[in-house]
Amino acid sequence: MDISVTGAACLEAEALSCLARACRCALPAGDTAPGSLPEALPPEVAEAAGALPLASRGQGGPIRHFRASRLVAGTVAAALADAGLTCEGLAGSGTGFVSGSTYGTxxxxxxxxxAxxxxxxxxxxxxxxAIATQGYPMSALTMTYQTIGPATAFVCGQSATGQALDFAELMMQVGQAARMVxxxxxxxxxxxxxxxxxxxxEAPAETVVALVLEHGPGLVPLAGFRAACTVSPAGKTPPARLGAARLHHAFRTLFARVSGKPEVAA
Known part of the structure; x- marks a missing residue:
């Protein structure tokens, strides 16, 4: 059965966007440097995006977060809500999490x-x-949602997000995961x-993009999302060679298509 993107969210310096809802929730102005993200996703922005409430405890006690894992968790919550998933429906499921990043944690x-x-x-x-490991943000998600699917991280330069997509597709094809984020x-x-x-x-602009992949029809087939990843504005380096920018550019392209709004220049 084909694999599709059923929900997606993108956190960037000025907004949190959700693909299915085609909503763009502006972040409040702060003291962050240009291209930087806040310390945490503001509650009013998460609420406007319909993000799932995050559990504060796993089976072993409180889940600790640092800035990157906290922002990843908030964006993933928005993507899961975008796909119409609930905390109750995720608990005990074969949902897996995989990340790709040039610099990781x-x-x-x-x-x-x-310090x-x-x-x-x-x-x-x-x-x-213990929480400084590259895989911790994904492990924290499995503890939050009590899922039993795979959780791993790729931190291997500019090819990381491509490898994360390949891993997610493989896990679903061989039956190791019911869905992948x-x-x-x-x-x-x-x-x-x-x-x-x-x-x-040049240091990349801070960004977090989360995709929910499931079997069957969705917002866009995974093959279609991959195709959007390979298209870049004239004169710019192909996003497939830019780490998380590969997903970021594809999200922007598809968000503009779904929402009917002009694409924001990357």
Missing amino acids: AEFLDSLRL LDTRGPRAVRPTDF VVGYEILGPQTRRHAARLGQ
Whole structure:
């Protein structure tokens, strides 16, 4: 059976957008730098997007979040609601989560390094190392929604989101997952930005994109979404080579088509 995108959400500096609802909820102005995301998804924005309420506890106790995992969780909640899914319907299901990112959880690691340098070793808790792993944002989602599908992360440069899409499709084809949520994100810390500058690279704008993939008809076939990923504005590098921007550009293209609004320049 064909695989389709049944729900999607995109968080960027100015708004949270949902594909099925074609809604665009503006984020309140803050002190973040251009191209940066807030510390958390504002409640009024999540409510306007119809995002699912996030459980605060998993089976083993409270779920800890840092900035990247918190923003990923909020965007995934909006995408799941966009697909018409409920917390009750997800619990115990074979739903899986996979992410693709150029820098992964480097922003949290940057914060640990800053705390160590400025306040000494007592500022870093042993449990910080457990949640600093690249797969933690996806593991936190399985704890939140009590799902039993696969959870993994690809942090391998500009091909990460493509590999995440391939993994999700394979898991569904071989029956290892009933549905998959694919996340592409870039959340950057100061050390990461300086590293990119030393390499002569422009740090990508912060963004989180979440797709819900299910068997059967949906908003757009997965093949159609992949096709949108490969189209880029004239004179720009193909999004397929730009990490999370691959999903970001495809979402913008499809959002403009569904909502009837002109596409915002990337």
